[in-house]
Amino acid sequence: MAAPVLTVDHLTMRFGGLTAIADLSFEARRGDITALIGPNGAGKTTVFNCITGFYKPTEGMLTLTHEDGSEHLLERLPNHQVNRTARVARTFQNIRLFPGMTVLENLLVAQHKTLMRASGYTVLGLLGFKGFRDAQAAAVEKAKGWLTRIDLLARADEPAGSLPYGAQRRLEIARAMCTDPVLLCLDEPAAGLNPRESLELNALLRHIRDHEGTSVLLIEHDMSVVMEISDHIVVLDYGKKIADGTPEEIRTNPSVIAAYLGVEDEEVEAVEAEVGLSLPHEGHPA
Amino acid sequence: MARPAASTQGALPESVMGAILRDAALCALVALGLCLPLIAYRMDPGPGSDLVLVPRWGLVAILCAITFGVRLGQRLLLLRRDARRALTPAPAQATEAVGGEPDAGQKVSKIGLKLFVAVALSLPVLATLATGDLGSARYWIDLGILILTYVMLGWGLNIVVGLAGLLDLGYVAFYAVGAYSYALLSTTFGLSFWVCLPLAGLFAGLWGMLLGFPVLRLRGDYLAIVTLAFGEIIRLVLINWTDVTGGAAGVSSIPRATFFGIPFTADEDGFAARFGLEFDSMHRVVFLYYLILVLALITNLVTLRLRRLPIGRAWEALREDEIACRSLGIDTTATKLTAFALGAAFGGIAGSFFAVRQGFISPESFTFLESAIILAIVVLGGMGSQFGVAIAAVAMVAGPEMLRNLGGLKAVFGEGFDPNEYRLLLFGLAMVAMMVWRPRGLISVRMPSVTLGERKAISGAHVSEGHG
Numbered sequence: 148m149a150a151p152v153l154t155v156d157h158l159t160m161r162f163g164g165l166t167a168i169a170d171l172s173f174e175a176r177r178g179d180i181t182a183l184i185g186p187n188g189a190g191k192t193t194v195f196n197c198i199t200g201f202y203k204p205t206e207g208m209l210t211l212t213h214e215d216g217s218e219h220l221l222e223r224l225p226n227h228q229v230n231r232t233a234r235v236a237r238t239f240q241n242i243r244l245f246p247g248m249t250v251l252e253n254l255l256v257a258q259h260k261t262l263m264r265a266s267g268y269t270v271l272g273l274l275g276f277k278g279f280r281d282a283q284a285a286a287v288e289k290a291k292g293w294l295t296r297i298d299l300l301a302r303a304d305e306p307a308g309s310l311p312y313g314a315q316r317r318l319e320i321a322r323a324m325c326t327d328p329v330l331l332c333l334d335e336p337a338a339g340l341n342p343r344e345s346l347e348l349n350a351l352l353r354h355i356r357d358h359e360g361t362s363v364l365l366i367e368h369d370m371s372v373v374m375e376i377s378d379h380i381v382v383l384d385y386g387k388k389i390a391d392g393t394p395e396e397i398r399t400n401p402s403v404i405a406a407y408l409g410v411e412d413e414e415v416e417a418v419e420a421e422v423g424l425s426l427p428h429e430g431h432p433a
Numbered sequence: 434m435a436r437p438a439a440s441t442q443g444a445l446p447e448s449v450m451g452a453i454l455r456d457a458a459l460c461a462l463v464a465l466g467l468c469l470p471l472i473a474y475r476m477d478p479g480p481g482s483d484l485v486l487v488p489r490w491g492l493v494a495i496l497c498a499i500t501f502g503v504r505l506g507q508r509l510l511l512l513r514r515d516a517r518r519a520l521t522p523a524p525a526q527a528t529e530a531v532g533g534e535p536d537a538g539q540k541v542s543k544i545g546l547k548l549f550v551a552v553a554l555s556l557p558v559l560a561t562l563a564t565g566d567l568g569s570a571r572y573w574i575d576l577g578i579l580i581l582t583y584v585m586l587g588w589g590l591n592i593v594v595g596l597a598g599l600l601d602l603g604y605v606a607f608y609a610v611g612a613y614s615y616a617l618l619s620t621t622f623g624l625s626f627w628v629c630l631p632l633a634g635l636f637a638g639l640w641g642m643l644l645g646f647p648v649l650r651l652r653g654d655y656l657a658i659v660t661l662a663f664g665e666i667i668r669l670v671l672i673n674w675t676d677v678t679g680g681a682a683g684v685s686s687i688p689r690a691t692f693f694g695i696p697f698t699a700d701e702d703g704f705a706a707r708f709g710l711e712f713d714s715m716h717r718v719v720f721l722y723y724l725i726l727v728l729a730l731i732t733n734l735v736t737l738r739l740r741r742l743p744i745g746r747a748w749e750a751l752r753e754d755e756i757a758c759r760s761l762g763i764d765t766t767a768t769k770l771t772a773f774a775l776g777a778a779f780g781g782i783a784g785s786f787f788a789v790r791q792g793f794i795s796p797e798s799f800t801f802l803e804s805a806i807i808l809a810i811v812v813l814g815g816m817g818s819q820f821g822v823a824i825a826a827v828a829m830v831a832g833p834e835m836l837r838n839l840g841g842l843k844a845v846f847g848e849g850f851d852p853n854e855y856r857l858l859l860f861g862l863a864m865v866a867m868m869v870w871r872p873r874g875l876i877s878v879r880m881p882s883v884t885l886g887e888r889k890a891i892s893g894a895h896v897s898e899g900h901g
């Protein structure tokens with residue numbers, strides 16, 4: 148079994164009196180797509196916000212391990228350092244692109260760290276040094292590579308805000324990937340996609356896992372995506388982990404079905420039979 | 434207010450006309466309410482030492498009638514426009530044409546800046562030709578210097594507000610820091626202008642950083658208010674720290690600018706004698722003109738270059754979405770600080786130019802109104818657009834100046850009429866008009882910093898304006 152890339156240890160997050168996450172522990176293994184699922188308000192996005200430094204957890208430890216064995220304690224890093232040094236990238240449930248900048252510019256902003264260094268923290272770049280121009284050309288090449296993969300090369304010079312929804316989702320993933328992450332956290336990437344786009348997303352995520360050396364942590368309501376591509380699933384309900392296992396184990400786990408359908412529902416058994424295909428859709432909150 | 438859509442072109446439906454009349458009457462009523470305490474009675478000194486109230490109901494009636502008429506006309510015009518719009522789809526509704534023709538704003542901004550620079554370069558010559566001799570061109574060259582100072586300030590503030598999206602209401606503080614840096618360094622230590630110029634930029638930049646550290650955690654309105662307060666604090670310090678700054682009396686007899694060490698004087702060491710010219714006090718003015726032009730162009734050049742570097746892109750990304758920036762590993766505090774410090778540095782350099790040109794400075798010159806005017810230049814110009822800012826500076830500075838020349842209006846409004854007094858009124862009107870017709874400024878398109886294909890402007894509709 149591969150070593151964990153992310154270890155979440157006794158994570159607790161409270162907002163005043165509300166406990167959004169209660170003593171959550173799980174692992175995401177290197178080279179896996181790990182899915183985090185659960186009903187609305189279960190605390191999935193809050194887990195992401197803790198991992199990526201947007202919230203400071205009330206308690207607990209988040210450890211990210213690089214391939215060379217170096218460990219980063221995410222809860223101690225300042226917000227932007229989570230991406231910069233620990234190399235965790237993320238997307239947002241409600242897309243956060245730079246709408247007034249072009250598609251290409253969006254991908255170049257993501258390579259800020261590399262370009263900034265190449266431009267000698269602006270000084271050399273201002274003087275027009277060749278080293279910077281080369282680095283910029285390389286960054287554009289890398290962006291083009293991703294644009295080809297997500298099928299947006301032809302629209303590279305258009306403002307990101309003018310893209311259709313599905314393309315914006317893909318662009319946000321490509322932008323996160325341009326930061327060379329070790330772990331990519333995707334918050335509901337399939338929300339609002341049509342079935343064809345969903346399939347393309349599956350292929351994109353598999354490519355990221357298999358060929359980019361990036362492990363993926365995925366929040367998703369769309370069970371066709373989750374069951375299809377995840378290697379491991381963690382189920383949250385009211386901030387607690389209620390199950391943890393392979394898609395097969397989760398599919399048949401009674402407490403998962405109960406959490407998703409509500410125990411008092413009389414039709415549980417009838418639906419249970421269908422669950423193999425798809426769990427009911429929970430909708431897409433903004 | 435929901436405007437009823439007029440389906441018929443010619444005659445208006447009864448109900449619509451009634452609603453419009455009612456609305457106009459309401460406006461007139463509001464005007465009446467406002468007039469009662471303000472205009473209806475005037476106090477005149479009576480025969481003794483007492484005051485008498487002079488009723489002016491006629492005037493009130495006229496004002497109310499005007500309000501009624503204007504409102505009626507406005508509603509009718511809007512009605513007709515809406516009817517026309519209903520027939521043709523609004524441009525905002527249509528999806529953006531991918532390979533569409535560049536619109537007027539885009540065409541203008543492409544050549545506009547070059548045109549502006551060309552005109553600015555040749556202004557002293559043009560003015561001399563137009564007025565006959567160099568001496569009488571002085572008015573125009575002085576006006577040019579004033580305009581270019583504001584162009585430079587506008588371009589400096591544009592880095593902070595237009596690119597990084599940080600609303601700074603206290604920009605004049607850095608202008609003051611620069612001006613006082615030069616004034617004090619030269620009068621107490623005898624440092625020359627050319628040494629002080631970069632120092633002034635440095636000091637102002639440092640002040641920008643110093644202010645930035647605590648303040649840039651704030652966003653939007655909070656940032657605006659704190660910068661506003663900072664501007665006032667600097668002014669109050671200048672007024673009250675009498676030992677150093679000379680207090681409200683300011684600093685006078687600041688050394689004049691030299692031609693890289695050669696003074697503009699009539700003796701044989703002077704500029705004219707050294708270059709074998711006849712002495713003319715205009716040499717200094719023309720030199721100052723080109724100096725501020727060069728300083729402004731440097732500001733512009735640096736800004737344009739920075740926009741294409743990672744730091745400039747990070748500024749714009751910050752304006753678009755700060756949270757996304759942080760998720761991409763961009764240190765938002767440091768990035769904001771650089772924008773703030775750089776804008777401040779250019780403000781400081783402009784300030785030291787101001788000091789050397791005036792030869793005298795006092796806290797009077799650095800009031801909030803200055804900040805407001807510079808900010809208005811940036812906003813009117815179209816946030817982030819260099820050419821738009823230049824045009825706005827010309828309009829904002831030369832416009833009020835032109836008012837002075839409208840003495841002919843005295844014939845219409847009577848002898849007591851001074852058009853200059855209406856400066857702020859016109860300023861306000863212009864602002865309101867801009868907000869209605871071009872809320873994103875004169876030039877509201879954004880040029881991408883890097884492209885694969887042809888460089889095409891991005892419509893302002895997509896571009897964010899920053900939240901602080």
Ligand SMILES: Nc1ncnc2c1ncn2[C@@H]1O[C@H](COP(=O)(O)OP(=O)(O)OP(=O)(O)O)[C@@H](O)[C@H]1O
Nearest residue numbers: 162165167186187188189190191192193194240432
């Ligand atoms: N900043 C915050 N302040 C207060 N409460 C919060 C905050 N962020 C999240 N919460 C609360 O924490 C709980 C979990 O929210 P979270 O957004 O993590 O759910 P989620 O699992 O992502 O749900 P969804 O599927 O709807 O996206 C909710 O009750 C939410 O109201």
Ligand SMILES: [Mg+2]
Nearest residue numbers: 191192193240
């Ligand atoms: Mg969520």
